[in-house]
Amino acid sequence: MLISLEWLKQYVDIKENINELENALTMIGQEVEAITIQGKDLDNVVIGHIVEYGRHPEADKLSLLKVNVGEEENLQIICGAPNHKLGDKVVVAKIGAILPGNFKIKKSKIRGVESQGMCCSHEELGLGKDSSGIIILPEDAPVGQEYREYSGLNDVIFELEITPNRPDCLSHIGIAREIAAYYGRKVKYPHAEVFESLDDVENNIKIEIEDKERCKRYAGRVIRGVEVKESPEWLKKRIISMGLNPVNNIVDITNFVMFEYNQPIHAYDLDKLEGNNIIVRKGKVGEKLVTLNNEEVELNGELVIADAQKPIGLAGIVGGANTCIKEETTDLFLEVAYFEPDDIRKNSKKLGIFTDASYRFERGLDIDNVEEVLERATYLIEELSGAKIIGKAKDCYLEKAIRKEIPLDMNKLKKFMGKEIETQDGIKILTNLGLEVKTSLGEGAVVVVPPLYRQDLLRPADLYEEIIRMYGFENIENKMPVEDITAGKKDPTVELIDNTKEILAKIGLQEVINYSFIPKEVKEIFEINKNELFILNPIVETMAMMRPFLTYSILSNIKENLNRNQNSIKIFEVSKVFEKIDDVLAKEEVHMAIGISGREERDLWNSKPGAYDFYTLKGYVEEFMIQVGVKNYKVERTENTNYHPGRAGDIKIGKVLVGTFGEINPKISEKLEIDKERAYIAEINLSLLEKYMKKKKKYEKVVKYPEVSRDLAIVLDENIQVGDMINAIEKSSNYIESVSLFDIYQGEHIAEGKKSVAIGMILRKKEGTLSEEEILKVQDNVLSLIQKKYQGEIRK
Structure with missing residues (x-):
């Protein structure tokens, strides 16, 4: 928001210098982004008089001028602007002037003819955006006088960063209130006395609000006998200080009052209104409106201002070109209204039209201020255009706003x-x-x-x-708080996540971090046994659902890495997953996922590295379970269709399913376009597993007695799960330290439907050396267990 210091002084007494005022504004929360001092770049810029006018001998579009700037000799200047003539008073930048943008004026030749300065436009002087022609001054402008002195360019412009919750400060009166409150001074509100004729406005215009939800107040009045002309210098100066170009006295007044009161105003050409009706209604599907900036908008329910036949403006955003104010306009209808902020914000974004009006309406305005603003604008139009005010204003105020207590x-x-x-x-x-x-x-x-x-x-x-x-924040002394300080403690969930990440990183996996949002299409690719939680207004369609598992994200990481020729992928993620409970509540759980794909990196001793497989992943899962102190788990063949039917298993503790690991179903890999390598995923529900973890580690002294190893080759039915048998063997004797599987064979010398399983046992006694009798007894007990429970036989 731009604030003119000279303009601001009309509403509050300001005695402070620029630096003091800047500090005051910053301390009360109106941060100053920049300060511009008008005229500081206008040295050697003076008023000139065109005394000779001709054409450049080598260019038809360039004029060759002699300009009197109050010196002994006239300056020869070449000009390309189309709007000047003999006898005009113009603004001249003499040799030595340095205009905004560090543009230096020096003697030059243009197509062989010398030019001794430049005739300037508003844009070239940094005073506006108008570059269509040079500045033409009144006939009585004194030749040779500095232009900044003549035009009163001694203003200071503050650029303020106004927070969205303070729309009242998007105006000079709003900032004047802040300054007055800070220094304990009074606000001087502007004059707005209107002389009305006896004609009744009802005979001239009728206002109807059809959409009462989106428009709470609409006021307006008829003004006749308007002379549309150039604005006076003081008004043009105010408009230019706000970074706008002056248009005409009517349009400039509406902009002036908007920057004065923070209330957008719009004027319609009364003669172009059909039926003398103003209707605030919903735009009909298929209706079209050409806006003031010549953009055609096709309407579909947006709030519009309409006459009896057609829409004439987008409410709170921009007016229509079909009723705009032109030089031939003599009668007008002046509008001041209050529209619902959310609706203006939505329509402005939907249509891609952003204006000073929409910027203010979408932040919320003072509904009670409508009448005062209308009277102020009416007063200025009456003063500056010789207009006649017809009757009293028509004000449709549906429901008076209630002030909060x-x-x-x-x-x-x-x-x-x-x-x-x-x-x-x-x-x-x-x-x-x-x-x-x-x-x-x-x-x-x-x-x-x-x-x-x-x-x-x-x-x-x-x-x-x-x-x-x-x-004043500076008036509050710094004091250290007096508190009893105790050691902090991590939130249990955070501690679980951090500990899991540390373990997985130590066993050789790399962490990945993904968004918690995934596409809706995931539910068509994967079997999901949870109630999905969808986002009502997703930023993009690829973030439309809260993820119910981590598997999709890990597979996406694998795909991206394989596509970039990263062939050794061993990654993990620890994060929350989400499940919908009802329309209000959702459940969050912490999951851990491991993803493996590709093969070991090639090196000097391993020139043909083998691909990772199910057992690679199983090794990581087992090591993780060891690290968290969970031993009493079992692995069963899974029925989860997201995994390969023969290369995946469920992790269970008792009857509780805490996770699944194995090769991803090839059909899913195909849909996700993972075709270079097989993908292996393990996903464990840490929220379920946590209660089985050992929080404290227990250390045992090293046993000094020797171990004894025994290998057994057992023939079993091929459907027997070896993991269950190994767990049973480990529990059968206190002397058994560990049991491991090192071979499975099917083929020659093994009956059909059978398999030969080779296991190795490590036996050790903690207090003493095992005797031969004790070893044989353990071995016999193991063989008996295998025979009775698993119908296994020693391979012969």
Whole structure:
């Protein structure tokens, strides 16, 4: 937001210098982004008089001028602008001038003819965006006078960063209120006395609000006998200081009042309205409107301003070209309204049209200020165009807004600030800010009623902030809090996640981090046994669902790495997954996933590395379970269709399924376009596994007695799960330290439907050396167990 210091001084007395004012604005929360001093780049820029006019001998579009700038000799200047003639008073940058953008004016030759300066446009002087022609001054402009002195370019422009919750500060009066409250001064509101004729506005125009949800107030009045012409210099100066180009007196007044009061205004050519009706309604499907910037918009339910036959403006955004103010306009209808902010924001974004008006409407305006703004704009039009005001304004105010009442306990404020402040001082600050303070409710307790332009004030904490920022943050001493400090403790979920990540990194896996959002299409590729949780308004379609598992994300990582020729992929992720419980609640659980694909990196001793397989993944899963202290688990063949039917297993503790690991189903790999290598995934529900983990590690001293190894070759039915048998063997004797599988054979010398399983046992006695008798007894017990429970026989 641009704020002109000279303009601001019309509403509040300012005695401070620029640096003091900048500091004051920053301290009360209106951050100053930049300060521009007008005229600082206008040295050697003077008023000139064209005394000779001719054409450049080598260029038809260039004029060759002699310009009197008040010196002994006239300057010869070549000009390419189309809007000047003999006798015009113009603005001349003499040799030595340095214009904005470090553009240096020096003697030059243009197509062989010398030019001794430049006739300037507003844009070249940094005073606006108009570059269509050079500046033409009134006939009485004094030749040779500095242009900045003549035009009063002694203004200072502050560029402020206004936060979205303070739309009232998008105006000069809004900032004047802030300055006045800070320094304890009065705001001087502008004059707005209107002389009305006896004609009744009902005979000239009728206003109807059809869409009462999106338009709460609409006011307007008929003005006749308007002379549309160039604005006076003071008004043009104000418009230019806001970075706009002056258009004409009517349009400039609507812009002026908007920057004055923060209330957009629009003027319609009355003669172009059909039926003398103004209707605020929903745009009909297929209706079209050409806007002021010549863009054609096809309507589909947007709020519009219409006459009896057609839409004439997009409500709160932009007017239509079919009723715009032109030089021939004599009668107009002036509009001031209040539209719902959410609707303006939605329509502006939908149509891609962003204007000063929509910027203000979508942040919320003061609905009670409509009449005052209408009268101010009417007064200026009456003064600057010789217009006749027809009757009283028509004001459709559907439901008067109710001001909020906020209780404020000054004792709580003092505790919040950490500073003793007198109750009356706090009340005075609030009063200076334009807030009404009602009768005391008790010692230090009052009721505060904010004005409607302060929609950001909703609760006591908001009032605390108002008092503190006006009291001055710099006036509150720094004090260290006195607290009993105790050692912090990690949240259990965070500790679980951190510990898991540390273990997985130590066993040789690399961490990946993915978004918690995945595409909806995932539910068509994977079997999902949870209620999916969808995003109502996803940023993109690839982030439309909260992920119910980590497998999809890990497979996406594998695919991306394989596509980039990374052929050794060993990754993991630890994160939350989500499941919908009902329309209000959702469940979050922590999962861990491991992804493996490709083959070991090639090196000097391993020139043909083998591909990773099921057993590679199984090794990582087993090591993880060892590290977290979970031993009493078993692995069973899975029925999860997301995995290969013969190369995957479920991890169970008792009857509780805590995870699944194995090769991903080839059909899923094909759909995800993972075709270079097989992909292996393990996903474990840490939220379920956590209660089986051993939080404390127990260390045993090293046994000094020797181990004894025994190998057995057992013939079993091919459907027997060897893992179950190994677990049973380990539990059969205290002397058995470990059991491992080292071979499975099917083929010659083995009956059909059978398999030969080779296992190795490590036996050890903690207190003493095992005797031969003890070894044979353990071995016989194992063979008996295998025979009775698994119908196995020693291979012969």
